[in-house]
Amino acid sequence: MTDPLATPFQVTTPAQAEALLDFTYGARLLEKFMEPSTPSQAAHALAEPANRVAYHVRKLLQSGLLRVAGRQGKRVLYQTAAQTFHVPRALVRLDEPLTLIEPVMREITSAYAHAVLGWQLRQDSSVPAGDAAHLAVSLGPPGPHPTADPPAGVYAPAMRLRSVRVTPEQYQQAQAALDRILTELESSQASPSAHMTTFVVMTFPGRLHDT
Template sequence: MTHPAPLHAPGETFQVTSLAQAGALLDFSYGARLLEQFLQPATASHAARAISEPANRVTYHVRKLTDCGLLRVAGHQGKRVLYVAAARTFHVPRTLVQLDQPLTLIEPVMREVTTTYAHAILDWQSRQGHPDASGDDLTVHLGRGAPEAEGDTGPFAPALRLRTVQLTPRQYRAAQDALNDLLTRLESDDTDDARTSTFVLMTFKGQLHLT
């Protein structure tokens, strides 16, 4: 006989059965990314701090995830509600998501990433004292090691790196895990100097240009 998981712990698996559940789960910013903050009982405000998003926006999406059954109430912390993910693994039927048309999921995400990155470049140029960058030379450095340039670029300069390498399946997974672990170790609570920063890790088999 299978016993339900305690209210304070996620279940093992959850079968998605509706379009509302599939849409909420696959929302790039507030789906699985937000649910991951509730593998242990937590408040909506705790999750908002963890993903560096506005508390009112996170609270709205927590309510949305709860209404469709992906989150559940695990208890209370004073007047605050504690939530926990319904499961650690979610199964989505193919009929509920257009897996044969991946752009329906990816395109909105990539549009947001590129737009935010472009604004970060404009902000950085403005902080350098030349909003249009018309007075700057463009430097292209070849090879693995670029000269240390923090004194010239200032803190939090936007960066874009593209590398195509030959990897075994084991190395491919190890590289993903290592980059995730690095960012986790580097995460700082020093609010005096630390700023919210975003790293987009995108990996795929093949080259950039399809042939």
């Protein structure tokens, strides 16, 4: 029997391309419907509000990227229309990359800034006056060990930026290692004291200010 997900889905409209390439509720959400699932199950898997996920499920359904796959009692089951989606270059506007990446980078920047502010407020309330009244900027190597010391405080926001010379093989190995760490964390049994956290891993050739 032919797997219905095996046939690539041909994206034909701007609305389909926009829905698929939505960083938060596009392909990331469709992945939760590789097997028939309900919106509430997808919301639980993503740790997202159920009403918000349900809204985006409706958008994916209306665009044809998601289809009805049956019922589970009174609840409707949905499944992705395919495992692979082909998007014409004309709909992606690859010559204007900011149209793809800018919205999610703006969302990431805002979330990170709020996390920094929240961390600073926690620090101010948990240490004697004056002890956290400054920001320490240290130059040189990150410490006696090859890796940087973990930031101080519970769930302290952290940003690492490194430009290093690597071979193509090392580049792939580093990407795989980072992904493996995050996959292990995602699949580990969470303890009652665990909090949802976000890791953003970006890699690209060249330096930050290369043109």
